Amino acid sequence: MATVDDLKFQEFDDAANLLAANPDATTISIDEPVEIPKNQHGRLQEPGREEDDELLGTDDSDKTELLAGQKKSAPFWTFEYYQTFFDVDTYQVLDRIKGSVFPVPGKNFVRLYIRSNPDLYGPFWICATLVFTIAVSGNLSNFFIHLGKPTYHYVPEFRKVSIAATAIYAYAWLIPLALWGFLMWRNSKVMNIVSYSFLEIVCVYGYSLFIYIPTAILWIIPQKVVRWVLVLFSLCLSGSVLVMTFWPAVRDDNRRIALATVGTIVLLHALLAVGCLAYFFDAPELDFPAPIIPAHNGTVNKITMPVSPSV
Amino acid sequence: MAAAEGSGGAGGPLFAGLADVSISEDIPVEGEITVPVGSRSPDEDFSTLDEPVRDTIMRDLKAVGKKFVHVMYPKKSSALLRDWDLWGPLVLCVSLALMLQGGSADSKDDGGPQFAEVFVIIWFGAVVITLNSKLLGGTISFFQSLCVLGYCVLPLTVAMLVCRLVLLAGSGTVSFVIRLIVVVAMFGWSTLASTAFLADSQPPNRKALVVYPIFLFYFVISWMILTFTPQ
Numbered sequence: 001m002a003t004v005d006d007l008k009f010q011e012f013d014d015a016a017n018l019l020a021a022n023p024d025a026t027t028i029s030i031d032e033p034v035e036i037p038k039n040q041h042g043r044l045q046e047p048g049r050e051e052d053d054e055l056l057g058t059d060d061s062d063k064t065e066l067l068a069g070q071k072k073s074a075p076f077w078t079f080e081y082y083q084t085f086f087d088v089d090t091y092q093v094l095d096r097i098k099g100s101v102f103p104v105p106g107k108n109f110v111r112l113y114i115r116s117n118p119d120l121y122g123p124f125w126i127c128a129t130l131v132f133t134i135a136v137s138g139n140l141s142n143f144f145i146h147l148g149k150p151t152y153h154y155v156p157e158f159r160k161v162s163i164a165a166t167a168i169y170a171y172a173w174l175i176p177l178a179l180w181g182f183l184m185w186r187n188s189k190v191m192n193i194v195s196y197s198f199l200e201i202v203c204v205y206g207y208s209l210f211i212y213i214p215t216a217i218l219w220i221i222p223q224k225v226v227r228w229v230l231v232l233f234s235l236c237l238s239g240s241v242l243v244m245t246f247w248p249a250v251r252d253d254n255r256r257i258a259l260a261t262v263g264t265i266v267l268l269h270a271l272l273a274v275g276c277l278a279y280f281f282d283a284p285e286l287d288f289p290a291p292i293i294p295a296h297n298g299t300v301n302k303i304t305m306p307v308s309p310s311v
Numbered sequence: 312m313a314a315a316e317g318s319g320g321a322g323g324p325l326f327a328g329l330a331d332v333s334i335s336e337d338i339p340v341e342g343e344i345t346v347p348v349g350s351r352s353p354d355e356d357f358s359t360l361d362e363p364v365r366d367t368i369m370r371d372l373k374a375v376g377k378k379f380v381h382v383m384y385p386k387k388s389s390a391l392l393r394d395w396d397l398w399g400p401l402v403l404c405v406s407l408a409l410m411l412q413g414g415s416a417d418s419k420d421d422g423g424p425q426f427a428e429v430f431v432i433i434w435f436g437a438v439v440i441t442l443n444s445k446l447l448g449g450t451i452s453f454f455q456s457l458c459v460l461g462y463c464v465l466p467l468t469v470a471m472l473v474c475r476l477v478l479l480a481g482s483g484t485v486s487f488v489i490r491l492i493v494v495v496a497m498f499g500w501s502t503l504a505s506t507a508f509l510a511d512s513q514p515p516n517r518k519a520l521v522v523y524p525i526f527l528f529y530f531v532i533s534w535m536i537l538t539f540t541p542q
Contacts (some may be wrong), residue, residue: 079445086446089516121447125524132531139538156423156538 085120085199093122100207103241109207110200110245118199127172130209133216134168135161141220141223145284160280171272172209176201179246182261194249204245208238212273219277222284231273239266272285276294314398375399382462385504392508395454400461404433407532410471413541416417424535432535436528437461444513444521452513463505467529470497471536478541490537498533502526 099113132157137156146152178189180198187195196204215234219227242265375398408429413526424432441456449456474490506522513521 081323083446083448086443090519091516093520113382121443121520125443125527127526129526132527132534136534154538154540156535156540158422158424158535193448 001234015070018118085118087117088119088121092117093119096122096203096207097126097210099240100210101237103244105240106244107206108245109241109247110196114200114203118197118203120199120202123172123202126206126210126213127168130216131161131165131168134164134276134280137216137220142282144220145222145282162221163275164280167275168209171268172205173202175268176205179265183249186250188255192251196245197251204242208241208269210274211238215273216276219281224284227277227281230276231270235266235270235273240270242266242269246301338417355481364525371396371398375402378458378462379465382465382504392451392455392459395458397454397458397461400437400458400464403461403464404430407433407464407468407471410468410475411535423539429535432531433461433464434533440524440528443524444509447513447517447520449509449513449521451509456509459505459508460528463501463508463529464532466497466500466504466535467532469493470494470533471539474536474539475541478539482540494537498529501529505529 028119074084096113099109104112135157138160142157143154176198180196180201184194211234215230218230221227243262246265247258247262250261253261374394376395378396378399408426411424411429413425437460440460441453443449444456445453462483469537470493473493477486477489477493480486502522502525505525510518510522
């Protein structure tokens with residue numbers, strides 16, 4: 001039977017004192033995930049990969065897997081399972097949006113902001129906002145372009161909302177699915193340290209679309225140069241977020257495949273922007289005097305030829 | 312156990328004599344079991360089957376009317392939340408969709424929203440917002456949230472009515488400015504009314520996450536009202 005003395009609470013010595021007594025004992029220290037305590041790594045590191053660790057956050061990945069295992073324990077047919085995907089506060093959503101608009105060179109968006117808490121709130125509502133923003137801005141832009149013409153009758157163009165919704169939601173969900181499948185397949189061939197879950201990829205894509213919302217509003221300005229500058233600018237910002245996220249995942253692979261993957265990601269992103277600009281926003285019309293064609297009854301008609309709706 | 316034996320054997324003051332009681336099997340035990348009720352239960356003299364139909368309808372109409380008044384003057388009363396009903400939202404949604412009908416259907420695809428589209432947008436939007444608030448940890452029930460969001464469409468329905476009347480008078484710049492002011496004011500009223508009712512049921516650090524979709528929902532409806540052009 002345990003004596004009463006053994007059951008009393010004991011004060012433990014300071015860690016330094018204990019370590020001085022037994023220098024060979026294993027120690028565990030819990031740090032901020034951003035720091036990399038170099039003495040914790042079990043394997044040797046080449047000096048060139050130190051900067052990449054900030055992108056990978058390999059010290060973080062062990063803890064994130066533990067955390068991931070604790071979180072989603074509810075079966076998928078209960079409501080609580082889906083509540084785990086909405087476990088974000090206002091300031092977290094705002095931080096993630098800020099991180100997607102101002103990419104810090106060298107920091108991985110997933111490791112820095114998502115940290116094994118991917119949410120579906122951001123992707124869903126950013127896509128919804130983008131759908132309505134593009135439809136409304138396109139409508140307004142066409143209205144202003146055709147404003148002075150006597151033959152113009154304003155139409156609300158409501159069908160374009162459903163087209164925009166299909167396009168944007170397909171992009172935000174099917175491309176991450178394809179990318180995730182592709183990364184899983186390459187992971188089985190090449191040992192990668194970094195692998196993202198499907199929801200993290202959806203999260204990155206959803207938040208990277210945020211920059212297009214103010215871009216779509218600014219596309220109302222009926223100047224071709226302005227529109228293309230905006231396309232390039234927003235493509236650079238959100239494309240860089242995507243590249244910095246996915247480059248560590250494919251870097252260890254065959255050089256060509258890695259470059260092709262990252263190139264495809266950027267290309268599809270650019271295609272979305274250009275496609276939206278082309279379809280929803282009519283080109284600002286250029287009035288150039290066409291050759292004067294004599295009409296049948298002798299009067300002279302001057303024809304202005306509008307540019308066909310392409311960018 | 313030792314203490315219980317002690318009191319039984321000594322014949323404590325509470326249960327004296329009970330140990331000796333036994334009921335003979337020859338004597339039938341009979342009697343009435345009634346629950347003494349202080350007053351008559353309200354169900355006995357309030358059967359809705361016997362009342363005239365007019366009373367039944369008027370009771371529901373009065374409840375709907377009271378909720379309309381609560382929306383127009385959103386004080387912090389909980390009548391909207393406690394007794395939810397979906398009659399008001401249905402009436403508002405149908406009338407709004409009917410009034411948005413027939414908006415410039417000259418070309419095949421470029422017209423305004425059709426009846427079914429308005430209906431689906433309002434109900435599907437309300438369901439999505441309710442699911443969103445419940446997933447974020449809100450304590451409001453599903454139908455209560457639908458009820459509040461539906462009733463708060465009332466200012467926008469009034470705005471639609473005003474817009475149609477203004478468009479009867481003319482469709483120039485002045486009428487557009489009037490319509491813009493009316494729609495913006497009613498949009499603000501709708502959003503503030505529904506936020507006043509719904510924001511309290513959310514965790515405090517997620518209020519903005521819940522209010523933003525409501526803002527987007529009423530913005531879309533306001534846009535449909537503002538861009539309505541009669542054929």
